[in-house]
């Protein structure tokens with residue numbers, strides 16, 4: 001009888017906990033766990049040390065490259081050493097593009113010959129071996145390109161659109177300018193251009209080209225080569241064109257698109273103790289461009305989501321729901337990894353209740369943007385007293401992420417948002433190296449993601 005009363009009491013107590021959601025008792029408990037997570041992240045710097053290895057011993061990881069496979073093997077082994085319940089590789093075919101050895105632009109202006117700092121854009125084809133010798137037309141919008149279509153014929157179109165530094169949120173500046181890199185080559189080809197040179201999309205005034213993908217040419221449009229140019233040389237070229245509109249450039253690129261090759265997503269999970277079928281994804285893309293070391297994009301963020309697994313294991317936190325780390329391959333030039341993962345969970349009718357993506361660099365945490373019903377977002381906002389320990393100030397509606405965006409029926413797709421003032425200084429360029437990562441900033445990010453994953457695992461959505 002006594003025991004029956006006790007169980008009835010217990011049932012009603014746990015029931016009320018569930019419905020009240022986030023009363024003072026669990027707030028205190030969650031705060032303690034968050035403190036433990038943050039202390040361990042900042043003291044042990046496990047993720048920072050792994051990021052060093054990934055950047056310095058392996059380096060950049062363009063989809064389909066040997067280096068990307070080396071990195072995948074390393075991630076698999078590293079995750080196995082963390083001792084979660086499962087680690088596996090999910091096979092997926094990915095496009096293979098190579099830069100080749102030659103990328104050179106020589107400006108011929110009367111008697112002056114000057115080499116400009118350029119780099120082929122992802123998916124670009126090669127020029128003929130002797131290069132493309134052509135005049136140059138500078139344009140600053142697609143409207144201007146259409147207006148001056150007759151002048152563009154046979155020329156190199158130079159998109160010199162400047163990054164708007166007045167945007168406080170640099171991602172808005174990127175969003176504003178990126179169309180010239182992505183769609184510029186197709187639009188220029190439609191106007192009869194021979195090639196494209198695009199001003200790098202960056203917040204840093206130096207001469208380092210920032211690369212990235214271009215859109216695949218439709219069959220109806222002739223493919224033409226495309227390169228990015230460093231900002232100092234973009235200014236020089238613009239000034240030279242004003243002085244001598246008849247100058248020419250010899251552009252040589254040896255980039256090539258090869259046959260698709262086999263690659264992998266890396267997946268690791270800790271099974272939930274109470275609701276193992278409800279899965280919380282922490283994801284990041286593991287490929288990078290072939291410039292620099294892919295440190296902020298997206299090496300360190302990939303290591304952050306790997307570190308979430310390690311944090312749960314090393315602190316012996318047993319989540320009620322399953323925590324699954326997914327390193328997606330091929331976000332930069334195809335999204336094949338994300339599509340394969342989405343297809344896989346669809347085929348098994350898995351319930352991925354939430355997914356958190358880290359793909360905005362490994363800087364100081366600021367907030368989380370969430371694609372979800374407003375009731376879900378309100379619920380998450382109640383967790384800010386716990387999240388703010390890792391410097392998360394806000395949870396608000398917004399974009400989740402490119403990779404997790406493929407997951408259907410999740411209750412919440414969540415983007416981790418760190419400070420972005422320095423991200424486009426390094427993005428897709430030789431500037432994106434390990435030395436640009438600050439251990440404390442990165443580790444607070446790992447902690448923020450781990451705390452949010454933990455809260456979802458305990459409270460559901």
Ligand SMILES: [Zn+2]
Pocket residue numbers: 285297298331359
């Ligand atoms: Zn990225």
